[in-house]
Amino acid sequence: MKSNIKVIDLFAGPGGLGEGFSSFQHEGKYFPFSIAASVEKEASAHKTLTLRAFYRQFRGREVPEDYYEYLRSDGSESAESFFSKKFPREWSAAKTETMGGPKALGSDDHEDIFEKIKIAIKGHRGPKVVIGGPPCQAYSLVGRSRNKGIAGYSAEEDHRHFLYQEYLKVLDLVQPDIFVMENVKGILTAKVNGESIFEKIRKDLAFPALAINGGGEAIEYELLPFAHPISDRSTGFNNKDFVIRTEEFGIPQARHRVILLGVRKRLLKDIEDGVILSRWKSSNATSAGQVLADLPPLRSGLTKSKSNNAKAWQENFDLSVKKLAKVFRSNPSAEILARSAVDAAVSSLDQGGRFIKHKKSDTSAMPSSLRKWFLDKRLGGALNHQARNHMPEDLHRYMFAIFFAAMNDGISPRAKDYPRSLAPNHKNWESGNFCDRFKVQARNRVASTVTSHISKDGHYFIHFDAKQCRSLTVREAARIQTFPDNYFFEGNRTEQYVQVGNAVPPLFATYIAEVVYEILNGRRAL
Numbered sequence: 001m002k003s004n005i006k007v008i009d010l011f012a013g014p015g016g017l018g019e020g021f022s023s024f025q026h027e028g029k030y031f032p033f034s035i036a037a038s039v040e041k042e043a044s045a046h047k048t049l050t051l052r053a054f055y056r057q058f059r060g061r062e063v064p065e066d067y068y069e070y071l072r073s074d075g076s077e078s079a080e081s082f083f084s085k086k087f088p089r090e091w092s093a094a095k096t097e098t099m100g101g102p103k104a105l106g107s108d109d110h111e112d113i114f115e116k117i118k119i120a121i122k123g124h125r126g127p128k129v130v131i132g133g134p135p136c137q138a139y140s141l142v143g144r145s146r147n148k149g150i151a152g153y154s155a156e157e158d159h160r161h162f163l164y165q166e167y168l169k170v171l172d173l174v175q176p177d178i179f180v181m182e183n184v185k186g187i188l189t190a191k192v193n194g195e196s197i198f199e200k201i202r203k204d205l206a207f208p209a210l211a212i213n214g215g216g217e218a219i220e221y222e223l224l225p226f227a228h229p230i231s232d233r234s235t236g237f238n239n240k241d242f243v244i245r246t247e248e249f250g251i252p253q254a255r256h257r258v259i260l261l262g263v264r265k266r267l268l269k270d271i272e273d274g275v276i277l278s279r280w281k282s283s284n285a286t287s288a289g290q291v292l293a294d295l296p297p298l299r300s301g302l303t304k305s306k307s308n309n310a311k312a313w314q315e316n317f318d319l320s321v322k323k324l325a326k327v328f329r330s331n332p333s334a335e336i337l338a339r340s341a342v343d344a345a346v347s348s349l350d351q352g353g354r355f356i357k358h359k360k361s362d363t364s365a366m367p368s369s370l371r372k373w374f375l376d377k378r379l380g381g382a383l384n385h386q387a388r389n390h391m392p393e394d395l396h397r398y399m400f401a402i403f404f405a406a407m408n409d410g411i412s413p414r415a416k417d418y419p420r421s422l423a424p425n426h427k428n429w430e431s432g433n434f435c436d437r438f439k440v441q442a443r444n445r446v447a448s449t450v451t452s453h454i455s456k457d458g459h460y461f462i463h464f465d466a467k468q469c470r471s472l473t474v475r476e477a478a479r480i481q482t483f484p485d486n487y488f489f490e491g492n493r494t495e496q497y498v499q500v501g502n503a504v505p506p507l508f509a510t511y512i513a514e515v516v517y518e519i520l521n522g523r524r525a526l
Helices: 016-023 043-056 065-072 079-084 088-097 110-121 141-148 164-174 197-206 208-213 230-234 288-292 310-323 325-329 332-348 368-374 392-407 474-480 493-502 506-520
Strands: 005-010 033-038 128-132 178-184 221-224 243-245 256-264 352-357 381-386
Touching: 005 016, 005 110, 005 164, 005 506, 016 033, 016 043, 016 128, 016 506, 033 043, 033 088, 033 110, 043 079, 043 088, 043 493, 065 079, 079 088, 088 110, 110 164, 128 164, 164 178, 164 197, 164 208, 178 197, 178 506, 197 208, 197 221, 197 256, 256 506, 288 368, 288 474, 310 325, 310 332, 310 392, 332 392, 381 474, 474 493
Parallel strands: 005 033, 005 128, 128 178
Antiparallel strands: 178 256, 221 256, 243 256, 352 381
């Protein structure tokens, strides 16, 4: 294909889906996709998006050392200030790609967004693709449960249920050859006025122009799931067919999401029947240990403590070992391991930071394809790798959970498994509602779904290493989400966690991109 494929990225977040498309290479040398415009409303995510757009300006040539200098800096100077004078052309192009600033679909920014998209695709005669997923808070099971507790909440008046209509408007404007929409699995059961949201979305996406204004050029799209033979469309697809389980494709995370592929009907006549994405299905799951073990070890800090130094940390864990005496009596080697882990942490570990140097680490456990994807030899360290402070009592529970998982094939303890001395002062602890509040991301298992909730307390994302005894850092969450190590997240730490949790895994997005490329070229999508 001679021409570039222009991509419009909606509800882009920090750019996970766009990163996958822009990183896809055909035959290892040609990048067919170009991000023409990205739309994101949250300020910190937009800064991350713009920085990555700047990085992509050097695709096909060496990224300047200045980029790495910025990543290693203390953050006192903004990316705008750091790059705009040295690289005015590339920084300007990056800002143009990301709309010049945060913009929200379905707001007063509407006209500005649409005008910029028109400019981005003006004169382009090659294929066009629209990607993205409307915010999921209104569809997710957790979000819907939370909404029920809001006095006077009405699903019919929640504008988030209808943000997909902004997606339809962009489809009507761009008239892409293919579009990709991603969302949480909860969208399959969400309802408004008793009507299935997903059924309505599928109906509207088939004829975007008709759904928006009842007319216009009635381009018809056929909606395909990724994990079923194209030939199945003769009998139709049910809603569950659109669910993808990323762990089945080598992604180190049990992330189950709905992905819709909309293809202009005229493109399908030349496509042979085949199983989309089947070539990447792997019988070997990737575990948390394979993608986290090589990162620099850190220790947590202590909240509600007058001193937050290594001595205070050690004293807290001496208390932890005493609380776990009964557990250790049944497994004496665990006590030895616990004490040696604490000693190692006190003597050599700190809490990390925005950038920390580290010596060459052992990545032998990591699949070679992931080493190539994650690592950047020029980086010389780890980004966004800072351990949080935790309450001293929670660290006792973390220690127990880590050893319990180690002795039970990676299975985390339930509330009933904890010694009474470790039970939190919470009236619902034994009710069953919080039975798995503390969860270890076991070394030998696929990680849990990384969500934005990781920004709250981290209890569901405990590191498997006893000497670290803490929740995952932003970088570790990003590894599980398959962001390359040189992908920097702007904003404060809470904002960084939210960005990572809300993103589409970029490596999985490259698989989607290849399917799209194959269809656009009339090839077999196997």
